[in-house]
Amino acid sequence: MDLSSFITSLTTSFLIFVILMILFGWLCTKPGNTVVYYPNRILKGMDPWEGSRSKTRNPFSWIREAFSSSENDVIALSGVDSAVYFVFLGTAFGIFVLSGIVLLPLCLPLATTEKIARVVDSTGKNAFNDLDKLSMAHLKEHGSRLWAFVLACYWVSFVTYFLLWKAYKHVSDLRAAALMSPEVKAEQFAILVRDIPKSSEDLSRQEQVDTYFKTIYPDTFYKSLIVTENKQANKIHEELQLCKKKLTRAETIKEMNPEAPTPTHKIGFLGLMGKKVDSIEYYNEKITELTPKLEAAQKETVKEKQQAAAVVFFTNRITAAAAAQSVHDRMVDTWTVLNAPEPRQILWTNLSKSFYAREIRQYVVYFIVFLTICFYMIPIGLISAFTTLPNLKKLLPFLKPILDQDMIRTVLGAYLPQLALIIFLALLPKFLLFLSKAEGIPTVSHAERAASGKYFYFSVLNVFIGVTIGGTLFDSFKDIQEKPDSIVDKLATSLPGNATFFLTFVALKFFVGYGLELSRIIPLIVFHLKRKYLCKTESDIKEAWIPGNLGYATKIPNDMLILTIVICYSVIAPLIIPFGAIYFGLGWLVFRNQVLNVYVPSYESYGKMWPHIHVRIVSSLLLFQLTMVGYFGVKQFYFTPVIFPLPIMSIIFAFVCSKKFYRFFESSALEVVSHELKETPNMDRVFRSFIPPCLSTEEENEEEQLLNAERGNVKQYDNALSQVSKIGANV
Amino acid sequence: MDLSSFITSLTTSFLIFVILMILFGWLCTKPGNTVVYYPNRILKGMDPWEGSRSKTRNPFSWIREAFSSSENDVIALSGVDSAVYFVFLGTAFGIFVLSGIVLLPLCLPLATTEKIARVVDSTGKNAFNDLDKLSMAHLKEHGSRLWAFVLACYWVSFVTYFLLWKAYKHVSDLRAAALMSPEVKAEQFAILVRDIPKSSEDLSRQEQVDTYFKTIYPDTFYKSLIVTENKQANKIHEELQLCKKKLTRAETIKEMNPEAPTPTHKIGFLGLMGKKVDSIEYYNEKITELTPKLEAAQKETVKEKQQAAAVVFFTNRITAAAAAQSVHDRMVDTWTVLNAPEPRQILWTNLSKSFYAREIRQYVVYFIVFLTICFYMIPIGLISAFTTLPNLKKLLPFLKPILDQDMIRTVLGAYLPQLALIIFLALLPKFLLFLSKAEGIPTVSHAERAASGKYFYFSVLNVFIGVTIGGTLFDSFKDIQEKPDSIVDKLATSLPGNATFFLTFVALKFFVGYGLELSRIIPLIVFHLKRKYLCKTESDIKEAWIPGNLGYATKIPNDMLILTIVICYSVIAPLIIPFGAIYFGLGWLVFRNQVLNVYVPSYESYGKMWPHIHVRIVSSLLLFQLTMVGYFGVKQFYFTPVIFPLPIMSIIFAFVCSKKFYRFFESSALEVVSHELKETPNMDRVFRSFIPPCLSTEEENEEEQLLNAERGNVKQYDNALSQVSKIGANV
Incomplete structure (x- = not known):
């Protein structure tokens, strides 16, 4: 890629970004779009344009707001997990800014001013284009200027160690603060018990579990909840919910148009065939029919379908935390325990899978x-x-x-x-x-971390290593077969060349990606279409705008890929560093807005994502250091061994961090949970919050929602709905 | 090695064994030798020839006694660790008996009757001697008889899995029984805390630790004991003890010969130079001088030399067990905890070493x-x-x-x-x-396990692999250099040849080794010499016969080496199996006698040695399976891949065992320690049993001994000494 096409691509991306920005600035001030641009605030019962917002209403006020928001605002509106994501973005931004400050003035002039004979690559073309002149490719072999690039490697590594160390400490504090909070959190009073063995005596599961834990914790054991196989109850429950929803819809249609004939539908395949029935009547009948059926199924489930897993409750969060870390039985593959996650993120069907x-x-x-x-x-x-x-x-x-x-x-x-x-x-x-x-992972957050890890391997292996090495190797496979030593030379010439490709890639990612992210063009269009043609009731409309999660499982691997690319090329082609810095800086800004206003986290894992991110950043650094060892070798630098300490230091750094911080992210430290609560926990409420919705009665469901609302975590329906009707009135 | 020299070597070893046996039978009936042959019984305050013993007094009665003793006898007299050692010997014996029953009638005839052209090895000699005819070396390549040897591999593997599984379960039960015993064991109420960080406030270590644990365990925390740097106090304490001992000796000499001049000694270098002084006077002076010095040193130590480690006591053994498994601080490299070992096996100086x-x-x-x-x-x-x-x-x-x-x-x-x-x-x-x-390992038992592991690597690598492969490789290094493929042929011919060497090795080990072990010729001679020329006081004599530990750190690696050799050659040269069976069978018998009568265990780790042994047996099996894969390859057996599942099965077996049993050997399962105690623990006594001897006052020392005596673990001085004086009278 030569300079002109690079600049063309960059300008195009930038133009798209500017257009999307302007679009966003205009669209987000329209009252009809609040539910698309401020859903999180609406669900939290806050005015979308509170305070100074409504007065100024300029398209860039969101930037000021994003900057002025503190970490505590983020935690209050979106939880610790989101705050940890900003620590990640901030750390990556910091790494690239600090690296750039030193590397750009140091390396760029050294590379550009090197007097070098024109090198002609294997294809006979001049191997250097204008961009390559700014990279290490333009340096002489054995040259003493390479020492500056050795220093650069050390600088990048130490900056990374320093910022990662600070970040890990900070995240650890965030997690500790959240866990030691005096609020009663149901999951802190419970543990998950799996692999319960068959009882030798003739006890029911419930009795077996109760006896077992009562013996060990005579003073602090409260109750146990046996995990059941809910398939049948769940099916009926879902059917019932659907009927209720459809009934509401039919009633709304009738109310809006009292003169028209009552709404009807066909009961056959997909509503296209079969007998035509009066919808309101039909669904009412169906509901009266399903309600006792559900109750029967619930009873049967609780009695007959108990599985080899349970949630055990303690009256004391220290005991619960200690219990989750202790071996309970001498056969350690039975009665295995772990910290209870929030009820909403338990994958119930996985709980009963055996060890x-x-x-x-x-x-x-x-x-x-x-x-x-x-x-x-x-x-x-x-x-x-x-x-x-x-x-x-x-x-x-x-x-x-x-x-x-x-x-x-x-x-x-x-x-x-x-x-x-x-x-x-x-x-x-x-x-x-x-x-x-x-x-068989028991929680949603853990499953997302696992998926994120897998996606990271996929993207690094295929995008980064695939493009860098694969491309070169396949192109010149024949040359290499004939002369295996030439593989090193191939790599040497291809690495800086690929840097330009990745430069464009990163720029595209942030200009177009963040533009789309911020302007939410697609959700906006989808919402308006749905509202116009599909939505009948208020809850239909709500369903159409409810934004969901930030989606760490894809977000983080993507960010990690960019980080890996930028860090790996940071010394070879320092020009990439500002792009990396912009990617993470802009990302921080855009997502600050999105997290505060848009996304609604569906669970809280108290920063358990961080060790996962940390390890991957250190791996990227290690990959960078190994690449540099190889590249200095290619440059025939006699003192290449001066880089050898770096990979060793990275491994020691990873080891020390994991020994110092990691286990606290696995289990709760007792000192942290020993802080006092502001009230005696209502154990009955704690217990009932863990009952799956399909097994709880109506009243319990409502109470659970109340509990959740108190915790400030979930939808305050009243506020949300009133907001929605306001919008309905506006449009 | 040919047949005749093999038989000569075997006969010689056997003769030595018989002579030693007769010697033992004769010597152990002499009353003057009881302290050499029955020290453990004497220290436990039992009559060495109780019951039927004294009546019959025939040289082989020890065999009947060994057979009639039960596992509970072993546990009562020598603890769980010894019982676990017998489980090991029994398991190894079982493996070889069951393997032998099938392999000897199956493989030996097949190997001997094979009609094969005379093979001439590289040195030009006939490659087969008479013994080799009994091994796989005598089989044709590609032969269908090899199938029988494949079956043999499967049989040996399955026998090993089965017996190991049973043994692990049994040992786990032994450990559980010991841990759930209703006796009060001081170490079950304590945890070791290491890596205590510097206190941010101006607290002393004692206050810091007490506050920390009182917050977390408000109800069950009892007291804490800060680990101190005892070097100075220890030195004075030892000097004082030495003076007391020498004083007693001088007094005894004077008593025995009241007319002679009072004993004197020189105070210079090694008692050879310097002024001559009256011993009794001198030591009395020294003691009065040292006693206040020790007290001052104790005070200073406790106050000034507190280290970053502590023993923390709880009033409840469930809490202690749970506490030892929990993360306490959010910085997990601080406040690290582990189960307290018995006080007598703590390596105090290692406790304060940082993470x-x-x-x-x-x-x-x-x-x-x-x-x-x-x-x-x-x-x-x-x-x-x-x-x-x-x-x-x-x-x-x-x-x-x-x-x-x-x-x-x-x-x-x-x-x-x-x-x-x-x-x-x-x-x-x-x-x-x-x-x-x-x-920096904190306990003696752990250090011995670690040393045993290292010694195992040494012996397997140098003796087994060294002899098997090294010998061949070095002999014919030139051949291999010229023709690298020939290495495989070399191995094929050398493996069975080495079998004969190992056969002799195993026989020598058990005949001569066990003969010496049982007859205790060397300790006997040393004791009699010491008693005649050096010992003056009763405690001198006692010091001369006190037998000490079984010494697992060298015993187990030696046994493991034999097991590895025999299991690896079991299919290649099945003749080795009976020798292995005899080694472990005879070992069981001889050590049953030694454990019941002779050795005094100096600590109890409740079978923590077992996982260590288990893993090494499985590794031996894996080595055997890999050797067989290689050897079948050498024999050009087309169906060699039918053995591939075996190594995989071994790995899965090891994995499942470790997941099922291992963690219980690391920490106490809560269910196990939740069994009731027979009395409320005397917490003050529990606390004081952990005070190092150099820091405790005289009364405390005595009380501690009482406590130990109650637990039945250690020397009952009175009984022991009266026994000794009896012996003195006899001789």
Whole structure:
């Protein structure tokens, strides 16, 4: 890529960004769009344009707001997990700013001013374009200027160690503060018990668990909740909920238009066939029919379908924390315990999977992931080969009239080859999350971390290493076969060349990516379409705008990929550093807005994501250091061994951090939970918050919502709904 | 080695064994030797020849007694650790008996009756001697008879899995029974706390620790004992003890011979030079001088020399067990906790070593051990080269007159070359134990396990693999260099040949080794010499016969080496199996006697040695399976892959065992310690039992001994001493 095409690409991306910014500034001031741009505030019962906002209303006020918000605001509105995400963005930004301050003035002039004979690469072209002059490629072999780049490596490494250390400490404090808070959190009083063995005596599970824990904790044991197989009850419960929803909708339709005939629908396949019935009547009947059925199913489930897992409650959070860390039985694969997660993020069906089933599943999943990462191109290639236009016509003859149209043929012709790949890449995160859940992981947050880890391997291996090494190797496979030593030279010339590619890649990512993220064009359009054509009741409308999670499982691997790329090229082509800094700086700004106003976290893991991020940043650093060892070797620098201490230091750093901080992220430190509570916990409420919705009665459900609302975590329905009706009135 | 020399060696060993047996039968009935042959019984206050013993008094009655003793006898007289050692011996014996029952009738006839062309090995000699005909070496390549040997591999593996599984379960039960016993055991009420951080407030260590644990365990915290740097107090304490001992001795001498002048000694270097003084007067003076000095040192130590470690006591053993497994601080490298071991096996000086100091020491020690194992021949070779007779004469001219004598020259000439090696091998276990202690391990039992592990690597690598592969490789290094493929053939011919060597090795080990062990010739001679020439007082005599530990740190690696050799050759040369069975069967018998009558365990770890043994047996099995894969390959057996599942199964077996049993050996399961005690623990006594002897006052010391005596673990002085005086009267 030469300079002009690089600048063209950069300008295009920047223009798109500016347009999206302006669009956002304009759209977010429209009252009808508040639910798209401020859903988190609305759900928390706050005015979307509170304070100074409403007065100024200028398109860039969100920037000031983002800057003026503190970490505590983030924790209050979006929880510790979001705050940890900002620590990550901030740390990455810090690493690149500090590195850039030293590396740009040090390395760029040294590289540019080097007097070097024109090097001609194997293809006969001049190996240097204008951008490459700014990189290490432009340095002489054995040159003494390389010493400056050695220093640069040390600088980048030490900056990273320093900021990571500070960040880990900070996150550890955030987690401690959250865990020691005097609020009563239900999950702090409970532990999950799995792998309960078959009782030798003739006890029911409930009695067995109660006796067992009462003996060990005579003073602090409160109650136990046996995990049940809820499939049947769940099915009826969902059916009932659907009927209720449809009934409300039918009633709303009737209210809006009292003169029209009562709404009807067909009861056959997909509502397209079968007898026509009066909707209100039909659903009322269905509800009266299902309610006792659900109750019967609930009773049967609780009695007959008890599984080998339980949630055990203690009256004291110190005991619960200690219990979650102790071996309970002499056969340590039975009565295994772990900290209870929040009820809303428990994967109930995974709880009853046995110890060895979990282990086997894990290895099977690892193997599948390994195959997916390494060989995903094979099936995709095959599918692409078969889904050519002529093949399609042959296999699906009924599509022929459509395919014969010129325009459709052109579009399809252009996109069909990549179609399989595009679909694969879009589905991959979901597939990895599905696999992670299949491992038998008990909580949603853990499954997301596992999926994020898998996605990270995929992206680093395929995008980063694939582009860097693979491209070069395949291009010149023959040369290498003939002369295996030349592989080193190939790499040496290809590394800086790829830097330009990645420069564009990073710029595209942040300009277009953040532009789309902030302006929320797609959710906006979807919402308006849905509201116009599909939504009838208030809850329908709410469903259409409710934003969901930030989605760490895909967000973090993507950020990590950028971090890996930038850190690896930071010394080879220092020009990439500002781009990295902008990516994370802009990301911090944009997501500050998004987290405060848009996304609603669906769980809270108190920063358990951090060790996962930390390890991956250190791995990126290690990859960078190893690359540099190799690249200095390629440059035939006699003193390359001066870099050897760096990878060793990284390993020691990772080891020390894990020994110092990690276990606190696995389990709660007793000192932390020994802080006093502001009130005696209402144990009954704690207990009932863990009952799955399909097993709780109506009143319990309502009470649970109240409990949740008190904790400030979830939807305050009243506020939200009143907000929605206001909007309805405005449009 | 041919048949005749093999039989000669076997007969010689057997004869030595028989002679030693007869010697033992005769010596152990002499009353003057009871303290050598029954010290454990005497110390436990039991009659050495109680019950039927005294009546029959035949030289083989010990065999009947050994067989009639139950596991509970062993636990009562020598603790759980000894019982676990018998489980090991029994399991190994079982493996070889069950393997032998199938393999001997199956494989021996198949190997002997194979009709095979005479094979001539590389040296031109006939490759088969009579013994080799009984091994797999005598089988045809590609032969279908090899299938029987495949079956044999499966049989040996499954027998091992089955017996190991049963043994692990049994040991786990033994440990659980000991831990849940209703006796009050001081260590079950305490935890060790290390890495206590510097207090931010101005608290003393004592206050800091007390506040910290009182907050977390408001109801169950009892007291804490800060670990102190006892060097100075210890030195004075030892000096005082020595003076007391010497005073008693001087007084005894005077009593025995009241007419003689009072005993005197010189106070200069080693008692050889300096002023002559009256001993009784001198030591009395010294004691009155040292006693207040010790008290002052104790006070200073307790106040000024507090270290960053403590023993924390709880009033409840469930809390103590749970506390020892929980993270206490959010910085997990501070306030690290572990189960308190028995006070007598704490390595006090290691307690205050910091977390990272321990880690660094560990890696340094591993590195030193690695160097020792791999390169120990280099310094020994150098030393041997320099310590030739001419060199000695040159370097140490004053030895010349001695070295010129003919006889001495002959003996030295024969042994000097191996002298360095012999000294090295004798000192190695002590050196490894020293290294293990230097790692910062907090308990003696753990240090012995660590030393045992190191010694196992040494013996397996050097003896087993060294002899098997090394010998062959070095002999024919040139051949291999010329034709690298021939290494496989070399191994194939050398493996069965080595089997004969190991056969003799195992036989020698058990005949001579167990003969010496049982007859205790050396301790007997040493005791009688000491008693005649050195011992003056009763406690002197007692010191001369007190037997000490069984010494697991060297015993177990030696047994493991035999087990590894026998299991590895079990299918290649099945003739070795009976020898293995005899080794462990005879070992069981001999050590049953030794454990019941002789050795006095100096600590109790409740079977923590077992996981260590288990892992090593499984590794031996794995080594066997891999050897077999290789050997079948050498035999060009087309279906060699049918053995591949075996190593995988071994790994899975090890994994499942560790997941099912291991953590219970690391920490106490809560269910186990939740059993009721027979009395409320006397917490003051529990606390005081952990005070190091040099810091406790006289009364405390005595009380501690009482406490120990109550627990039935240690010397009952009165009984022991009365026994000794009886012996004195007899001789």
